[in-house]
Amino acid sequence: MDPGFFLVQAFNGVQYGLILFLVASGLTLIFGIMGIINLAHGAFYMVGAYFAYWIAQATDSLPLAVIGSLAATAGLGFLIERWLIVRLYTRNHLDQVLLTYGLILVFNEMQRIVWGNDVHGVTVPQALAFSLRYGDSMAFPFYRVLLAGFCAVMALAMFLVIQKTRLGMRIRAGASNREMVAALGIDVRMLFATVFAAGAGLTGLAGALSSPLSSVFPNMGDAIIIISFVVVVIGGIGSVKGAFLGALLIGLADTFGRVLLPNFASFLVYAVMAGVLLWRPKGLFAGAGA
Amino acid sequence: MLSRRSVITVGALAAMPRFAIGQTAKIRIGVMLPFTGTYSSLGEMGINGLKLSLAQHGNKLGGRDVEIVTLDDESDPARAPSNATKLINGDNVDILIGTVHSGVAMGMVKVARETNTLLVIPNAGVAAATGPLCAPNVFRTSMTMWQPAFPMGKVAYDKGYRNVVSITWKYIAGEESIAGFKEGFEALGGKVIKEITVPFPDVEFQANLAEIAALKPDAVFTFFSGGGAVKFVKDYAAAGLKSSIPLLGSGFLTEGTLEAIGEPAEGILTTLHYADTLNLPANKKFRGEFKQAYGKLPDLFAVQGYDAGELLAVGLGAVKGDVNAKTELFASMERTVLDSPRGHLAFSASHNPVQDIYLRQVKKGQNEVLSVAAKAVSDPSRGCKMMPS
Numbered sequence: 034m035d036p037g038f039f040l041v042q043a044f045n046g047v048q049y050g051l052i053l054f055l056v057a058s059g060l061t062l063i064f065g066i067m068g069i070i071n072l073a074h075g076a077f078y079m080v081g082a083y084f085a086y087w088i089a090q091a092t093d094s095l096p097l098a099v100i101g102s103l104a105a106t107a108g109l110g111f112l113i114e115r116w117l118i119v120r121l122y123t124r125n126h127l128d129q130v131l132l133t134y135g136l137i138l139v140f141n142e143m144q145r146i147v148w149g150n151d152v153h154g155v156t157v158p159q160a161l162a163f164s165l166r167y168g169d170s171m172a173f174p175f176y177r178v179l180l181a182g183f184c185a186v187m188a189l190a191m192f193l194v195i196q197k198t199r200l201g202m203r204i205r206a207g208a209s210n211r212e213m214v215a216a217l218g219i220d221v222r223m224l225f226a227t228v229f230a231a232g233a234g235l236t237g238l239a240g241a242l243s244s245p246l247s248s249v250f251p252n253m254g255d256a257i258i259i260i261s262f263v264v265v266v267i268g269g270i271g272s273v274k275g276a277f278l279g280a281l282l283i284g285l286a287d288t289f290g291r292v293l294l295p296n297f298a299s300f301l302v303y304a305v306m307a308g309v310l311l312w313r314p315k316g317l318f319a320g321a322g323a
Numbered sequence: 324m325l326s327r328r329s330v331i332t333v334g335a336l337a338a339m340p341r342f343a344i345g346q347t348a349k350i351r352i353g354v355m356l357p358f359t360g361t362y363s364s365l366g367e368m369g370i371n372g373l374k375l376s377l378a379q380h381g382n383k384l385g386g387r388d389v390e391i392v393t394l395d396d397e398s399d400p401a402r403a404p405s406n407a408t409k410l411i412n413g414d415n416v417d418i419l420i421g422t423v424h425s426g427v428a429m430g431m432v433k434v435a436r437e438t439n440t441l442l443v444i445p446n447a448g449v450a451a452a453t454g455p456l457c458a459p460n461v462f463r464t465s466m467t468m469w470q471p472a473f474p475m476g477k478v479a480y481d482k483g484y485r486n487v488v489s490i491t492w493k494y495i496a497g498e499e500s501i502a503g504f505k506e507g508f509e510a511l512g513g514k515v516i517k518e519i520t521v522p523f524p525d526v527e528f529q530a531n532l533a534e535i536a537a538l539k540p541d542a543v544f545t546f547f548s549g550g551g552a553v554k555f556v557k558d559y560a561a562a563g564l565k566s567s568i569p570l571l572g573s574g575f576l577t578e579g580t581l582e583a584i585g586e587p588a589e590g591i592l593t594t595l596h597y598a599d600t601l602n603l604p605a606n607k608k609f610r611g612e613f614k615q616a617y618g619k620l621p622d623l624f625a626v627q628g629y630d631a632g633e634l635l636a637v638g639l640g641a642v643k644g645d646v647n648a649k650t651e652l653f654a655s656m657e658r659t660v661l662d663s664p665r666g667h668l669a670f671s672a673s674h675n676p677v678q679d680i681y682l683r684q685v686k687k688g689q690n691e692v693l694s695v696a697a698k699a700v701s702d703p704s705r706g707c708k709m710m711p712s
Contacts, residue, residue, distance in 0.1 A: 038533060045533065150364035152553050152579065154553055154557065154583035154585060177561075248554050249583075250553070287527070288529070292531070
């Protein structure tokens with residue numbers, strides 16, 4: 034394989050991994066800190082994309098669409114946590130699956146009622162809609178580069194928040210030992226609501242950011258939730274660092290799998306997961322705290 | 324003394340004449356379509372097309388009132404046989420119509436064959452339904468995946484393309500579409516140098532686009548639909564491939580997706596058995612009436628649903644609404660020739676449409692018809708015992 038081709042595919046893998054990270058980081062935080070299996074996480078991805086489409090239609094501005102959709106999904110996440118998820122903390126995982134699966138159905142039906150079943154697209158602003166050329170026939174869309182950069186910055190920002198701030202300290206503490214955090218007099222209620230809203234917002238942000246690249250269509254959240262769970266499991270539940278490495282690993286495995294082993298591409302990521310779990314049964318960064 | 328058993332028997336006898344009269348009872352049609360999920364807009368268009376046709380016949384078929392029972396098949400092949408059985412045994416439908424997803428349609432074919440229930444498939448293009456599993460009671464008003472793709476082989480060859488890369492999802496509809504194109508293209512001397520498949524229903528194509536750029540074919544033939552089509556066409560253009568390697572497709576690529584794709588779709592050539600812009604009196608009339616009834620312009624899926632209704636109207640008209648006169652009913656349906664919005668529509672011995680395939684090009688967000696790519700295209704229906712040898 035010629036090195037240029039290899040490099041391009043590696044970049045494709047990293048870029049896909051970074052988007053996955055935005056979705057999976059929220060999922061792992063909610064799972065690790067709150068102990069909630071949130072199947073409806075993918076629904077926030079879809080809602081984020083639809084909000085982006087809606088706002089972009091109305092205002093013709095992608096930045097506004099992204100910010101608006103982040104705010105809307107985070108707000109929605111907050112309301113859902115206060116109203117529904119809060120009832121689940123003392124219940125078992127099966128009840129959580131039941132409620133959050135029900136939420137998927139509700140979200141999908143709402144999407145049908147509000148936006149209909151058509152496929153929509155969001156256009157990249159003119160200023161960003163150019164491509165970086167390489168080779169004689171291939172170009173790399175600038176928006177993808179920008180997106181990868183933005184996701185990398187988000188990852189760094191999350192790392193700083195979690196490692197260097199008081200909120201981050203509480204989140205890390207919550208991931209290691211929830212009961213102890215509560216016993217120490219920290220307002221766990223507020224912490225949980227914040228984490229859930231942030232997780233939903235991050236996912237909505239991922240949906241909004243990738244809406245110009247992909248398209249906006251019904252049930253778009255269903256595919257990403259499965260792969261995000263794979264990332265979370267590989268990384269170790271509750272570990273943002275693990276989610277970052279896991280997402281990159283899955284992004285690269287998926288990208289190279291498609292090109293090198295097309296017949297096995299659909300299960301290669303699961304093979305990677307199985308391999309990691311054989312080596313480290315609790316994932317890459319199990320129990321290390323966020 | 325009257326035992327409980329005899330009461331039941333008497334009750335059953337009392338009910339008998341109602342069934343014996345038969346002709347005055349309603350004809351029940353069970354419609355299985357996806358009303359939720361990725362294909363839900365197709366399901367909605369399909370049933371509206373069907374309802375428009377029935378309404379134009381005064382909601383009567385062969386003089387009998389018609390009642391529709393709908394069921395959301397959720398595009399779930401695993402539940403298809405039980406759903407179809409529920410309609411036939413639970414809801415006592417006389418006729419089955421459905422569906423979009425090929426896997427679900429195969430489940431319906433299985434049940435229809437076992438129960439000898441009339442089945443009309445208004446979309447799913449899986450070859451087997453009118454191939455190895457063809458049956459006297461199974462009809463289709465759409466196409467096989469092979470049908471619109473095969474004529475593109477000649478179009479591509481005539482344009483001077485010799486080496487083509489194909490790309491589709493790794494599932495039956497995609498693979499049968501590619502096979503159709505390949506057959507048409509390679510018979511003339513072209514070569515499909517690589518067949519790329521992407522796991523269904525993934526929409527992450529970046530890795531494969533880099534592969535296409537490295538292979539440098541004369542053109543790319545593709546089958547995608549819905550959200551995948553939107554994303555693929557946009558990504559293809561953004562990767563800088565559109566200007567150097569022309570993109571050809573089975574017409575589903577640009578059906579219901581043009582508004583979402585926008586500019587990157589301009590100029591793409593596709594082949595299909597319909598186009599919104601088709602300049603035929605029947606099409607203009609249909610589009611006007613559909614818009615008036617549902618406030619929305621129809622698409623291919625509405626046409627196929629409409630033709631399912633028209634086919635039933637002819638067939639049941641010939642037997643005066645007697646759904647049990649099966650031999651005569653199926654024979655008259657097979658002979659049916661419709662002036663469909665898509666043009667002249669007849670049926671092959673395997674009960675698959677015989678229809679013109681149009682070459683279309685995207686211009687200003689619309690599929691403009693350039694020419695008839697092939698006249699009266701009939702699927703070879705390989706493996707169907709009803710085909711004359």
